[in-house]
Each structure stands twice: as C-alpha cells, then as structure tokens.
Amino acid sequence: MINTTNDTKLVLIADLKAKDKKAFENLYDKYSGAMFNIIFRIVNSNEVAEDVLQDSFLKIWKNIDSYDESKATIFTWMLNVCRNTALDALRKANVRPSIKTDTENVYVEGLQTTQMNTDSIGLKNSLKHLTTEQSAVIQAIYFNGLTHEEAAKELDIPLGTVKTRIRMGLTTLKNIYKN
Amino acid sequence: MNINDYISSGILEQYVLGDTTPQERKEVECMSHIYPEIKEELNKVQIALEGFALDNAIEVPTHIKKNIFDQIEKEEVLAPVIPAKVVEFKLATIASTENKKSNKKYLVAASLALLIGASSVYFILNSNYQNKELALNNKIETINKENAASEQSLKNQLAILSDENNKSFILQGDAKKAAGKSMVVLWNNKTGNVYVNNVQLPQTPTDKQYQLWALKDGKPIDLGVFNATEAIQNMKTVEGAQAFAVTLEPKGGSSSPHLEELYGLVKVSG
Numbered sequence: 001m002i003n004t005t006n007d008t009k010l011v012l013i014a015d016l017k018a019k020d021k022k023a024f025e026n027l028y029d030k031y032s033g034a035m036f037n038i039i040f041r042i043v044n045s046n047e048v049a050e051d052v053l054q055d056s057f058l059k060i061w062k063n064i065d066s067y068d069e070s071k072a073t074i075f076t077w078m079l080n081v082c083r084n085t086a087l088d089a090l091r092k093a094n095v096r097p098s099i100k101t102d103t104e105n106v107y108v109e110g111l112q113t114t115q116m117n118t119d120s121i122g123l124k125n126s127l128k129h130l131t132t133e134q135s136a137v138i139q140a141i142y143f144n145g146l147t148h149e150e151a152a153k154e155l156d157i158p159l160g161t162v163k164t165r166i167r168m169g170l171t172t173l174k175n176i177y178k179n
Numbered sequence: 180m181n182i183n184d185y186i187s188s189g190i191l192e193q194y195v196l197g198d199t200t201p202q203e204r205k206e207v208e209c210m211s212h213i214y215p216e217i218k219e220e221l222n223k224v225q226i227a228l229e230g231f232a233l234d235n236a237i238e239v240p241t242h243i244k245k246n247i248f249d250q251i252e253k254e255e256v257l258a259p260v261i262p263a264k265v266v267e268f269k270l271a272t273i274a275s276t277e278n279k280k281s282n283k284k285y286l287v288a289a290s291l292a293l294l295i296g297a298s299s300v301y302f303i304l305n306s307n308y309q310n311k312e313l314a315l316n317n318k319i320e321t322i323n324k325e326n327a328a329s330e331q332s333l334k335n336q337l338a339i340l341s342d343e344n345n346k347s348f349i350l351q352g353d354a355k356k357a358a359g360k361s362m363v364v365l366w367n368n369k370t371g372n373v374y375v376n377n378v379q380l381p382q383t384p385t386d387k388q389y390q391l392w393a394l395k396d397g398k399p400i401d402l403g404v405f406n407a408t409e410a411i412q413n414m415k416t417v418e419g420a421q422a423f424a425v426t427l428e429p430k431g432g433s434s435s436p437h438l439e440e441l442y443g444l445v446k447v448s449g
Contacts, residue, residue, distance in 0.1 A: 021251070028244060033236025040237065050243055057247050071208050072195075073222070075229040080197045123433075142228070147198050163189035170192055174223045177230030 011072060016064050022060055031075065032057070035082045042086040042145035052089050056082040087145050129176060134169030139164050185210060186220050195224050239323050249354065256394065256422050256444060268379075336411045340376075344369050347376075350423060350445040357381055357442050364391070364423045364445060371416035375405050380442055383427060390428040392436050393420035404432040422446045 015023035033058065040049040059081050067077045130138070140151040141162075148166075152159045190440060193199050194207040208287060211218040255298075339345055344363045352360035357380050365374040374421075383406070390404040391414050402414040426433075427440040 007206070021248070024251075024369055025248070031233075032239045032244070034232035036239045037235050037237045038232065050240065053239065054243055054246055054250075058250055061247075061251055070212070073229065074227045075232070076195055076225045079195075079228075079232070085196050138231075141196050141198065142231075150194060163192075166192050166196075167187065167189050170224055173227035173231050177227045 013067070013069055016074075017067075019061075019064075024145075027060075028057060032077060035078065038079065038142070039082050039086045043084065043089055047085075048089055048093070052082070056085045059085065083162055087107045090145075098131070129172050130169045134165045134172070138167040138169045141166065182214055182216050186217060191217070191221050191224050194221070195228055246354065248388075248429075253441075253444060256446060257438060257441070275434075277431070332410070336376075339365060339374055339411055342367065345372070345374070346447075348423060348445045348447065350425060350443045352380055352443045353441060356427075356440075362443070363423070365411075366417075366420060366423070366447070368420075371418045373402050373414040373417055373420075374411050375414060376411045377409050378405065378407050378412075380407050380425070386430050387427050388430050388432065389425050389442065390432045390436070392426065393417040393425045394422040394424060395419050396421070399424070399436050401432065401434070404428065420447055 012023055012026070016027065032053065036049060036053050039052045039056070040046070043049050043052060056078075060078055063081075067074065067170075072080075136155060137151055140146050140154060141148065146154065148159060148162050152162045155162070190199070190203060190207060194204060197205055199207065207217075207221070211221045263357070294409065344367045346366045346368065348366065349363050350364055352358060352362075360379045360381065362378040362380055363376040365376060373391070374391070378389070380389060388404040388406065391405045392399040393402055394400075395417070396419075400420070402417060405412045405414065422444060424444045425442045426436040426438070427442055428437060
C-alpha cells in the first residue's frame with residue numbers, strides 16, 4: 001500500500017528509483033486498472049487505451065528519477081503521465097477530447113445504475129455520495145481529460161461554477177477517502 | 180495572502196487534475212512548500228482523487244503487463260548501445276545444460292530433415308542415442324553417393340552441431356515484427372566462431388537482409404548479414420559476447436544497427 005503511511009511510501013519510491021522491478025510490478029498491479037479507466041475515458045477506444053497504458057507505464061519506469069516526492073504523490077504524478085500520453089494520442093489522431101455519451105447519460109439522467117455501462121458500474125460506489133452536478137464536472141475533467149474551460153463550455157455552465165462543483169465534490173470525496 | 184482563500188480558490192484541485200499553467204503549477208508548489216496547511220490540503224485532495232480512481236479501476240488485459248515487462252527487459256540490454264546512456268549489463272541465466280543438450284539433439288534432427296527432406300532421417304534421429312549415430316553414418320554414406328555437395332554441407336553442419344563447445348541460443352522474434360518466430364545462434368566461446376541456424380524469421384524484401392550483432396560492453400559488433408533460411412550460415416567471429424541481436428538492414432548490412440528494426444535479442448549466460 002502506497003498511501004497508508006509515509007514510511008512504506010518512502011521505501012517504495014526509493015525502490016522504484018533504484019529500478020527495482022518487483023517494486024514497479026507492485027506499482028503496476030495497484031494502479032494499472034485505475035489508470036486504464038482514466039485513459040480509456042479520454043481516448044474512448046480499447047485498442048488505443050491499451051497502447052497508451054503501455055507507453056505510460058514505460059515512461060513511468062524510465063522517468064521515475066524525475067518524480068519529486070515533495071511536489072506530488074506518486075499517484076498524481078502517474079496520473080499526469082497517463083493523461084498527457086492519452087491526450088497526445090488524441091492529438092495525433094486529431095480528435096478533441098469531449099464528454100462521452102455514457103458520461104452524458106450520467107449527467108443528464110442522474111446516477112441510476114441502469115444508465116451506466118459496464119465499465120462505469122464501479123462509479124456508483126463513490127459517485128453516489130456526490131450530487132449529479134458535482135460528478136458530471138469531476139468526470140468531465142478527471143475522466144475525459146477536459147480542461148476546466150472546456151468542461152464549462154461542454155456543460156454550459158460558468159467557469160466559476162465548474163470550480164465550485166469540483167471543490168464541493170472533492171470535499172465529499174476527501175471525507176470518504178481520508179485514509 | 181490569506182491561506183484559506185487560496186485553498187478555496189480551487190487551484191489545488193486544478194493542480195492535482197493537471198489543469199494548471201506552468202506558472203500556476205510553480206505557484207502551488209511554492210505555496211505548499213511554505214504553508215503546511217496548503218500542503219496538508221493538497222495531500223488530502225490527492226488522496227481523495229486516488230481513492231476515487233482506485234474505486235473506478237477497470238480490468239486490464241493481462242498481455243499489457245507482459246508487454247511492458249518484456250519491453251523493459253529488452254531496453255535494459257539495449258540501453259548500452261544507445262550513446263550517452265550507459266547501463267550495466269544484467270545477464271540472465273539461460274537454460275540448463277540438460278536443456279541445451281536436448282535442444283541440440285533436436286537441432287541436429289531438424290536441420291538434417293529440412294536440408295535433405297528425408298523424413299526417415301528425422302525418425303531415426305529421434306530414436307535412442309546409440310542407434311542415431313550409426314543410422315546417421317549410414318545415411319550420410321547414402322547421401323554421399325547421391326550428392327557430394329549435400330554431403331559436404333551436411334558434414335559441416337553436423338560438425339558444428341555436434342561440437343560440444345558450440346553453445347546454442349534460441350533467439351525469439353520480436354513480439355510485433357516476428358511473433359512466434361525464432362532462430363538459433365551457435366557460438367563457440369573458445370574459437371569465437373558464430374553460426375546462425377534454422378532461421379524462421381519472415382522472408383526479407385529483396386533490398387534488405389538480416390544482420391547479426393554481438394553486444395559486448397555496451398557496444399554492438401557486426402557479425403555479418405544472413406538470410407531467412409533453415410541452413411546453417413557462417414558468421415564473423417566474436418569473443419566475449421554478452422548478447423546477440425538481429426536487425427533488418429539494407430542489403431549488405433550497416434555499420435551500426437538500426438534499433439527500430441530490431442527483430443530479436445538473446446542474452447548469453449555469464
């Protein structure tokens with residue numbers, strides 16, 4: 001477990017920086033599923049998502065030296081590597097990130113399980129604690145790789161509202177996930 | 180600056196979501212460095228999003244993990260070849276002597292069978308060891324009468340394949356370029372002689388050829404070009420090789436390997 005105590009976290013990062021493959025495997029086992037979901041939401045293609053995930057983890061392995069623990073958690077750092085690699089893949093394919101249909105359903109129809117496709121089933125666990133508006137904004141930015149401005153445009157709400165909803169949503173999430 | 184205002188501005192969430200300008204990013208890093216409250220809050224946001232992400236994980240196809248670790252392995256060996264990036268060679272142990280011997284038996288059988296197309300030879304070779312040598316000698320005599328050129332080639336191959344000092348290494352084809360294909364590199368670490376045998380890699384275009392490289396102390400050494408054929412081919416000699424690699428190069432070979440055309444790699448035991 002990476003985020004439970006600071007001590008184990010330090011050991012693990014040190015192992016990663018020492019290019020310990022076992023440590024990297026643990027890292028992969030823990031985070032690949034989460035990263036895969038985020039990547040898939042951005043590129044919206046299984047095949048591309050697989051390539052992006054592979055590229056991302058290779059980048060993580062190669063560039064682990066440039067990860068600075070004092071600036072972000074390993075998760076946040078990895079998230080950024082994955083998001084950027086996914087957005088690069090989209091740019092290469094000349095596709096703009098957008099809110100995918102199933103997310104739109106969640107936004108428009110609320111959080112009824114029937115509106116979710118199979119890969120979103122896990123969402124209800126944490127998303128049921130959020131309001132529809134909060135989850136829509138968080139998903140747009142977090143899962144679909146939009147900027148705050150783009151999310152405001154897509155959802156047709158002011159930028160300030162986007163920020164407020166993210167904050168409110170994260171306050172709820174912070175209570176759920178406070179270790 | 181009011182810390183609470185800063186926290187409630189939403190900039191920390193933006194930072195964690197990766198949606199900040201470089202300027203804003205520096206600012207957040209600087210602020211969290213100065214104010215423990217901001218660092219604490221930043222940490223909470225990250226943990227919340229991490230939990231959220233882990234809750235929403237989806238299953239990853241298992242071959243992805245294998246691909247990643249295969250790639251890491253490959254780059255670990257090749258890293259020294261790329262200038263300005265020196266990584267110590269890590270040599271994996273290869274199959275035990277037992278396996279090598281049985282491999283060799285198979286190679287003798289396969290090469291002969293394919294060369295002369297005589298399935299009977301293959302059958303005989305697969306029977307017990309004593310019978311095999313006898314049958315082989317008889318067969319060689321028959322072939323001798325039929326085809327002198329064949330015989331010479333066969334003898335050469337047999338000499339190579341039966342020489343205990345020739346170690347054989349199965350070089351598996353690259354997962355993308357030659358999946359499921361392989362070839363054999365034979366190397367005599369006393370004389371330095373190198374052979375390739377039973378090359379199952381895809382046929383090359385007429386303007387290209389495969390080229391064999393030895394990797395030694397991080398440098399590629401040209402061992403010459405070869406063709407996609409089952410017969411044994413004699414390569415240049417090398418001493419102290421740590422790995423063998425195959426690239427596809429313009430006909431006649433190149434002076435240094437084109438790594439993007441890497442078709443396979445096999446490490447030599449230390």
